[in-house]
Amino acid sequence: MIIVKPESEEIRRVKCRGDDSTTSFSVGEEFRYKFHRHGSVGEDATFEIGNTGIISHERTETEYLHPEKMKPGMSGGDAERGMWYFKASAPGATTLTIIVMFRGEIESRCAMNLEVE
Numbered sequence: 001m002i003i004v005k006p007e008s009e010e011i012r013r014v015k016c017r018g019d020d021s022t023t024s025f026s027v028g029e030e031f032r033y034k035f036h037r038h039g040s041v042g043e044d045a046t047f048e049i050g051n052t053g054i055i056s057h058e059r060t061e062t063e064y065l066h067p068e069k070m071k072p073g074m075s076g077g078d079a080e081r082g083m084w085y086f087k088a089s090a091p092g093a094t095t096l097t098i099i100v101m102f103r104g105e106i107e108s109r110c111a112m113n114l115e116v117e
Contacts (some may be wrong), residue, residue: 004070005061011031012029012030012031012032013032013033013034014031014032014096014112015033016098016110017110018110021113022083022093022113022114023112023113023114024115024116024117025114025115025116025117026117028087028088028095029082029087029116030086030088031087032084032085033047033083033084033085033086033096033098034048034081035041035081035082035083035084036079036081036082037062037079037080037082038078039080040105041079041098042101042102042103043101044101045082045099045101047084047091047098048096048098049086049094049095049100050091050094050095050096051096053089053092053093054081054089054090054094054114054116055089055094055096055114055116056086056089057084058085059084059085060064060082060088061082061083061085062082062083062105063080063081063082064079065079065081068071088107088114088116090116091116091117092115092116093113093115093116094113094114094116095110095112095114096114097109098110098112098116
C-alpha cells in the first residue's frame with residue numbers, strides 16, 4: 001500500500017502578506033508560490049530573489065484553466081495558474097519579491113522576508 005501525503009504537507013506554500021513578518025526555512029527545504037497569468041488579457045507575474053545564494057528558483061509549473069478553449073477562433077483559453085518552486089540553499093536572510101503586471105506595467109509588488117537556518 002502506498003500512502004500519499006497531501007501536496008500541502010510535501011512542499012510548503014508561501015503567500016505574500018505585505019507585512020514585515022519573516023518566514024523561516026531549513027537548508028534544503030523546498031517551498032512554492034502560486035501565481036496567475038493570462039497573456040491575451042495582459043496579466044502576468046514574475047519574481048525577484050534578493051540573494052540567489054540563499055534561495056534558488058528550482059522550476060515553474062503551469063496549467064491552462066480552460067484547455068478546451070485552446071482552439072483557433074476561441075478566446076480566453078490562455079488563462080493559466082502556475083506554481084513557482086524554490087529551494088532554501090544556504091543559511092542567511094533574503095527577500096522574494098512578487099511582481100504582478102498588467103499590460104507591461106507593474107500593478108503591484110510585494111516582498112517577503114525569508115530566513116534560512
